[in-house]
Amino acid sequence: MTIQIQPGVTLTVIPTEKYKTIRLFARFSAKHTQKDAASRTLLTSILETNSLNYPTQTALSAKLADLYGASFGLNVGKRGNLHQVNLSMTVVNGKYIEQASVFSEAVAFLKEILFYPNIQDGQFEQQTFDLEKNNLIAYIESIQEDKQSLASLKLQELFFNDDEDQKTPSFGRVEELKDVTTQSLVQTYQKMLEEDQIDLFVVGDVTEAAVLKEIEQLPFARTQRVAPSMFYRQLSKSTIQEETMTENVLQGKLNLGYATNIYYDDPKRYALMVFNGLFGGFPHSKLFMNVREKESLAYYASSSADTFRGFLSVQTGIDGKNREAAMALIREQLAALGRGEVTEEELAKTKAMLKNQYLLSLDNPQALIETAYLDTWLPETKQNQEELIEKIMRVTKEEVQAVAQQIQLESIFFLNGEQNDE
Missing domain, CATH: 3.30.830.10 (Metalloenzyme, LuxS/M16 peptidase-like)
Structure with missing residues (x-):
């Protein structure tokens, strides 16, 4: 309470x-x-x-x-x-x-x-x-x-x-x-x-x-305190922002930033969670299996979603010479999800992993605190354990497909190795 x-x-x-x-x-x-x-x-x-x-x-x-x-x-x-x-x-x-x-x-x-x-x-x-x-x-x-x-x-x-x-x-x-x-x-x-x-x-x-x-013995001053909005929302950009840095590194870094326009208080958040798991969040994801394992274009490849800023990032470690091939293959993984190319087994496995991830967090005192913090700041999003799991389990392939079609690439950062230019 x-x-x-x-x-x-x-x-x-x-x-x-x-x-x-x-x-x-x-x-x-x-x-x-x-x-x-x-x-x-x-x-x-x-x-x-x-x-x-x-x-x-x-x-x-x-x-x-x-x-x-x-x-x-x-x-x-x-x-x-x-x-x-x-x-x-x-x-x-x-x-x-x-x-x-x-x-x-x-x-x-x-x-x-x-x-x-x-x-x-x-x-x-x-x-x-x-x-x-x-x-x-x-x-x-x-x-x-x-x-x-x-x-x-x-x-x-x-x-x-x-x-x-x-x-x-x-x-x-x-x-x-x-x-x-x-x-x-x-x-x-x-x-x-x-x-x-x-x-x-x-x-x-x-x-x-x-x-x-x-x-109650802690003497906090009785003052006018300010509670800013937790969410940061920015307008979509019409052009992709790109930057390349060259340094003496053995492994290049290719990171991509996407606008999702899906926030923590949006019902589509659950579809985004499942999408991220399928895209790059788990070891069976498309980025991990296809970019890293099958094509060996990356030392690591993953994605993560920030529902407080409407931001999704992809992180990869690559050889600089493979930049264009890696970019094309990452684009293809997103397009495949946008076409609904997800098996029932992949969908079920992703949901099960999200559920297990959540249930494991309940054993962590800090995870309980973070949930309580969000419930205090965003009371309209408050839900019990069963409700959260049910919403994840109800996500359909079509909803994942809609998320994939909605997100837009807005930034590309590439850290290249000097030896790759020689």
Whole structure:
């Protein structure tokens, strides 16, 4: 059940006896912007390193050890139009070790991290700030060496080329990060606490009343919080955006971006799920079986759908000389689905794999949290386990065919190896 603690701050308790641990999770959601992404990412690094009363990483780690080896961390994410700062903590359930106070101590620890960061005289402590800022710059720059990640980010830059915010990854860019100071980061922190939508979750063998009693002690400011739309929608493009990069790599990357115009709140989402499984989502898909296995044109070939931005991507690793042949074969796989060339066995296998994937996720506390988060933000999409499975199982070959006919190629990114040009 979800409780509104105050406007813009919710608590969802998910009681279950499956686990001997309790998972606490806090998500701060704001509009994703180029300006703030890097600053919010740096903030997560600093908040998980130390605090005012645990001024070193050693002191913070010692406190977690006192909590019977609790795990704790912060990270960022992006979903559609939203930038998310996530704080998670997992502690042992006190009833199993006869220590009833463990949960309240865990909430007190989160209170320490969120409300008593290492800020003195209006700025974050300089040494930690410098270290974490340099680490984050190094991480962002290192992505240039991970060619698969680089190709994925470059494809998104092409696909969303008219929107600087959507082109920016969740962790931000070095250009904006270099401008962040110890003082400006305090403003980022205060803005997040005062303006973001805040969703709190607790999963475990707990009661709602006991959880609420502890969570209500967190002193969130009663402010006017902003809830942007989760969905990012962009107009279809009349021309295909293309970019080729040449680097000294052994394996080229050919990534394609398609507009689906199918979103999470669209009944056609289930047909898209089945389509993606048949196209490139599973080992029996057309991309995997025909592009990779049968024709050996790719080292890997897969597809993934983003129903919060109406975006579907294809990722392949190829020899540069095979670019045109790979492109033609990928086009043919999509066309075949558009012609309805799917056997009943392939359709049934895809649905069974989607069902199993979903049922396995129910054993994961974080998957339960993500479902509850979407139910809070998009209550009109809320459904139980049986309803979701039924909708997947009802998808017809004709509906998959319609999805295949609807999606449009809008961007092509190709990372070529220098040796392929010689």
